Amino acid sequence: MKRGTSLQTPEWPVSLLKPQKPGQRVRKASGWRLFLKTVLARAYPRIIGQQREKSWMFFDVFLPLLSVAAYVYIYRAIKAPAEYVGFVVIGGAMTAFWLNVLWSMSSQLYWEKEQGNLALYIIAPNSMMAILLGMALGGLVATTLRALVITVIGSWLFQVPYAISSFIQLFLVFTLALVALYGMGMMSASFFLLLSREAWHWANLAQEPIYLLSGFYFPIKSFSFWIAAGASIIPLTLGLDAMRQLIFPSGAALGFLSVEVEIGALLLMSVLFLLGARALLAYMEKLAIQEGRLTESRR
């Protein structure tokens, strides 16, 4: 009998959705499994989807390499120490993360609201933190690909010599700097959503000074202690400083603080930013539900 009905209406497979017993539903994961599934699923569009638009090679690799090259030639022209070339290449690669956090991660929730996704994320049975972590993870993986390409091409073009003193510390510094940076991005995502347009002006204003202060293209030791300490709010500042100390032969001499202190500071920032992101996200969701305005794209 079953076969008969499916033969009659082959183009109408609604019977596939009929449960064996009334009230039976598909199995759904919950708890940490659901959390993990959500993180990975939300990372997917970034990790897979974003690579489909081939223009990324131009905007995310070629343009940063151009500014790296500009600095390299300036340094060579003014006969700066040879290590500075390596500094610039690593700085250029890490810039990719900074730009990703500033422009993509921060505006993500705002964009999701405009798109109509935010409401769907809120009503789905998982924490918004999983969604936001997924966005961060996706951005991080996609950007790592870009940073890697910049590092490899830059190092080859400008013949950068490396001498890694501690792989473990390097791994720790790199990981913590990114966790702290993306934690900050997750926090600012809620800020951007709450402030909407105004936040754009801030981001615009912040981009250039932070290039300078974070020492993407030179060591922050060149600043006075207090300016350097202030710039360290941006996790990349200390991250870059520590990484340079660890991978260049004469890096340690140009470092701002000791690597151990910098690792400690990055660890603290990671925790603070992630907790901050969670608190802001909860606040944002509460406000959205109370005022009925944060999920509306039309007002």
Added chain:
Amino acid sequence: MEFAIKTENLGRIYKIRGGKKEDPKELVALSGVDLQVGRGELFGLLGPNGAGKTTLIKILTTLLAPTSGRAWVAGFDVTERVNEVRQRINMVSGGESSGYGLLTVRENLWMFAQFYGLSSAEANRRIKALLKVVGLDDRINTKSSDLSTGLRQKMNIVRGFLTDPDVLFLDEPTLSLDVGASRDVRRFVREWVDQDPTRTLLLTTHYMVEAEELCDRVAIINKGRVLACDTPANLKHRLQKDVIYRMEVSPLNSLGTAPFEALPGVRKVVHRPQDGFSVLELILEKDDALSSVVATLTSADKHILNLQKREPTLEDVFVDLVGYSMEEVEQAEAPEASQ
């Protein structure tokens, strides 16, 4: 009877902020709503734009807090047991542009299924079946940014059914669909509810036919209030003593409907100006009243082009309850809404 949805004196007031100095204005979007939707019902909310349908759906889907009253979905309070409610529902709105354009139809749907904890295998199986149902299976690997508005809406509708909810909310599901696609969606919606008596579906619409043909019961809503709630047949039964005519006449222009509504035996008149003629919908207490309508037309030098007696529709019920047609209500609200 077990309720899938229940509301008690539910209300929502929006605060609208003007300029920096102005005090916020208050807008009553929903007021004193008492509804009970049984398990297994296909329930419709019918009302013009701005009636408060979306506001009600948002409250029931935990997206918006009510400012007064309470509501339960699938047995759980929507403000206190948010997680329990969210595990059992899903929602699709007409005209939404959700998802990621760079992902294919399958990938987008898979992603949303993951957010509800479905296994990838189960998700893919259901995606295939559902895409077939809405006739989108040949687009399974198309980037969603390449879909037309109508096809995108079909994808969104699939997303709602994909997670196998106990209670599904569809906010104007056929908004951007053509006639054929709307019919397919309606047929599917009906079958889905009939397949399993524990499934419940609430949809909003401002298409009379949709409410009339599809829904087990309909609540007519205007200006945030539920004016009537019953089966379409019972709602129309209110007008059983009346007679209804549809009349095409030469353009009424400035004459308006007032002279007709003043006539004895004439309950309501709706005027729909068309290209080169006017349509009058007449709700009359008795057949006799028609002759005085004709006389008024003749004395104003208007010709009758066509006259038809017809059965009452939900549209007539709305006119009877509100005094205006849904279009008239929407036009009256329009300048306010565009502020």
